[in-house]
Amino acid sequence: MPKTLAEKVYEAHLVRSTAGEPDLLYIDLHLVHEVTSPQAFDGLRAAGRTVRRPDLTMATEDHNVPTLDILAPIADPISRAQVEALRRNAAEFGVRLAPMGDRDQGIVHVIGPQLGLTQPGMTIVCGDSHTSTHGAFGALAFGIGTSEVEHVLATQTLPQYAPKQMAVTVDGELPPGVSAKDIILAVIAEIGTGGGQGHVIEYRGSAIEALSMEARMTICNMSIEAGAKAGLIAPDATTFAYLEGRPHAPHGADWDAAVEYWSTLRTDEGAVFDREVHLDAATLTPYVTWGTNPGQGLPISASVPDPAEFADEGDRVAAEQALAYMGLTAGTPLSEIKVDTVFLGSCTNGRIEDLRVAAELLRGRHVDPDTRMLVVPGSVQVKAQAEAEGLDRVFLDAGAEWRGAGCSMCLGMNPDQLKPGERSASTSNRNFQGRQGKGGRTHLVSPAVAAATAVTGHLTAPAALETAGV
Amino acid sequence: MDAFITHTGTAVPLKRTNVDTDQIIPAEYLKRITRTGFEDGLFVAWRTNEPDFVLNQPQYAGASVLVAGPDFGTGSSREHAVWALLDGGFRAVISSRFADIFRNNSTKSGLLTVLLPQADVEALWAAVEADPTTQVTVDLQAKQVTYRDVTVPFEIDDYTRWRLLEGLDDVGLTERHLDDISRYESARPAWLPAALPSRSPA
Ligand code: SF4
Numbered sequence: 001m002p003k004t005l006a007e008k009v010y011e012a013h014l015v016r017s018t019a020g021e022p023d024l025l026y027i028d029l030h031l032v033h034e035v036t037s038p039q040a041f042d043g044l045r046a047a048g049r050t051v052r053r054p055d056l057t058m059a060t061e062d063h064n065v066p067t068l069d070i071l072a073p074i075a076d077p078i079s080r081a082q083v084e085a086l087r088r089n090a091a092e093f094g095v096r097l098a099p100m101g102d103r104d105q106g107i108v109h110v111i112g113p114q115l116g117l118t119q120p121g122m123t124i125v126c127g128d129s130h131t132s133t134h135g136a137f138g139a140l141a142f143g144i145g146t147s148e149v150e151h152v153l154a155t156q157t158l159p160q161y162a163p164k165q166m167a168v169t170v171d172g173e174l175p176p177g178v179s180a181k182d183i184i185l186a187v188i189a190e191i192g193t194g195g196g197q198g199h200v201i202e203y204r205g206s207a208i209e210a211l212s213m214e215a216r217m218t219i220c221n222m223s224i225e226a227g228a229k230a231g232l233i234a235p236d237a238t239t240f241a242y243l244e245g246r247p248h249a250p251h252g253a254d255w256d257a258a259v260e261y262w263s264t265l266r267t268d269e270g271a272v273f274d275r276e277v278h279l280d281a282a283t284l285t286p287y288v289t290w291g292t293n294p295g296q297g298l299p300i301s302a303s304v305p306d307p308a309e310f311a312d313e314g315d316r317v318a319a320e321q322a323l324a325y326m327g328l329t330a331g332t333p334l335s336e337i338k339v340d341t342v343f344l345g346s347c348t349n350g351r352i353e354d355l356r357v358a359a360e361l362l363r364g365r366h367v368d369p370d371t372r373m374l375v376v377p378g379s380v381q382v383k384a385q386a387e388a389e390g391l392d393r394v395f396l397d398a399g400a401e402w403r404g405a406g407c408s409m410c411l412g413m414n415p416d417q418l419k420p421g422e423r424s425a426s427t428s429n430r431n432f433q434g435r436q437g438k439g440g441r442t443h444l445v446s447p448a449v450a451a452a453t454a455v456t457g458h459l460t461a462p463a464a465l466e467t468a469g470v
Numbered sequence: 471m472d473a474f475i476t477h478t479g480t481a482v483p484l485k486r487t488n489v490d491t492d493q494i495i496p497a498e499y500l501k502r503i504t505r506t507g508f509e510d511g512l513f514v515a516w517r518t519n520e521p522d523f524v525l526n527q528p529q530y531a532g533a534s535v536l537v538a539g540p541d542f543g544t545g546s547s548r549e550h551a552v553w554a555l556l557d558g559g560f561r562a563v564i565s566s567r568f569a570d571i572f573r574n575n576s577t578k579s580g581l582l583t584v585l586l587p588q589a590d591v592e593a594l595w596a597a598v599e600a601d602p603t604t605q606v607t608v609d610l611q612a613k614q615v616t617y618r619d620v621t622v623p624f625e626i627d628d629y630t631r632w633r634l635l636e637g638l639d640d641v642g643l644t645e646r647h648l649d650d651i652s653r654y655e656s657a658r659p660a661w662l663p664a665a666l667p668s669r670s671p672a
Binding site for chain 2: 015016020021022024026028029035036038039042043047049052054055056057058063064076078079081082085096103104115116117119122127128129143144145146147148150151154155156157159161193194197198224227229247248249250254255257258261293295314315317318321411412413430432433434435438
């Protein structure tokens, strides 16, 4: 029977499959961070268990870390205690950890691919919903809860039911100034935050194939925002070129064997998806969100919608609540919304390409005097590379802040937070109420829109920057 | 984990869609390294900023069944959302659609998530609003929700139901299959990556 890519990867990891019970799935790589792991390690200790495969486990510090003075002890005692717990647990159980200050430290979903630990055809889990990012390599990668973290630590497996299959096909050519972030925001606006529930999404089509690895990661990252268990893209020459020479990628004869296997990882002709969605890349424009969930997005040329125009009552009430929280009035053109803060970073858009795109737009321009811009590389290595390319100078000359690596303003767990009522344009993935700090208001955007917005102080498409002559 | 067989209590109507895990418990509460004591973070922004929020209304005090709008628990993988609901006194959540990770997490800690059609959820909202003392029974043994003279059946897979009824934790169950795991491991290709030893240049 013809199979989808996700089915192939799933089936290749079956340790056990018995009717009436969940399948037992082998996990090739378990990524760990400080927030969702302490209770799992406690559970192991309480039961007298060990980590079955420390060699297939990799930990980093990201959510709590300050992005200034990263070598000083964390000032917040509760954050510090959580990071220290991870250090103790990693040492006690023999798990490799990239602590603050380490050259491999960074956001968990940035460092896996960067080290070459993320490879096609693998199963990858992490106590973090954006684990879907790693699907960009053709891996089956998904987020798990703390009880499951404990389960994987103890057994290197997870009980699972086979997910349903969904295809999102994006054909055609993206117009200039439109990026992977706009594709995924458009997909979520189309299918809704619950549209992918129970499914793995395979992104395919000529527009997806044309994307770089970093852009593919941006798309797969936000699969969870569409409710999907995971998102993946078939590996191809772009994938192999990205991996070759990375520290943990195979080499020599192993490389050849790996590439031979990876090349089989494609959805078979005639494989059946439970659901299919099609999008024409040529019709896409830069997207922004206006509400408090990632499905509440529109082209930047549109206006804040009128809740009365939503047919479904739940959507109407949700839109009313969102506008009240966001302090927005129906009918206001999105491009007139002023922001206080621009955040460029996160596991969605904190990679070198994202920084390059933004720097290109900021070169020779200046951040609006009433707006602050935070640029936060996704990892220590992204930071080093950006500095080697002189991007830090571009950001600093434009009046932006250049920070250390971490999750930063993506979530209100470290010192980088919005104040109540403050509004941001953010390249992260969630615009939930209070996500970036209590009372903060978030508009999700691409790196290019973030840079253009920083220059004008209001939500701005990159193309508008040229026309406005700023 | 505690077994779940049947539970009877009053209910609270949370008539909102897309209740994400940042609303159930915001990130700042996730810095703790314990597994209990999260009740102070449960819906804290809404409880603080909205005097009319249902959980602030005295008639719903002590409710143990949360009846929510569709797409409950979207967002992050934080199991703290489940712990916070349990710590806040809830034993069951009813909705027409749950986010996958939230639903999965709930089955690990003995919080029952019950999937009912939206029409049944709305009927339950109406009944509870009309009389907040309405006793709602969520019966996992019989796979049904009952209140007053209404009985609504719900679906749940047999395996998860068995685990919840018995209060069994997964690690112990999986450890019965260690031989299968070892056999699988011995057949894995040697070129698959390992984080150890570190291959990063110093
Ligand atoms: S950058 Fe944001 S979404 Fe990504 S792992 Fe960190 S907190 Fe989560």
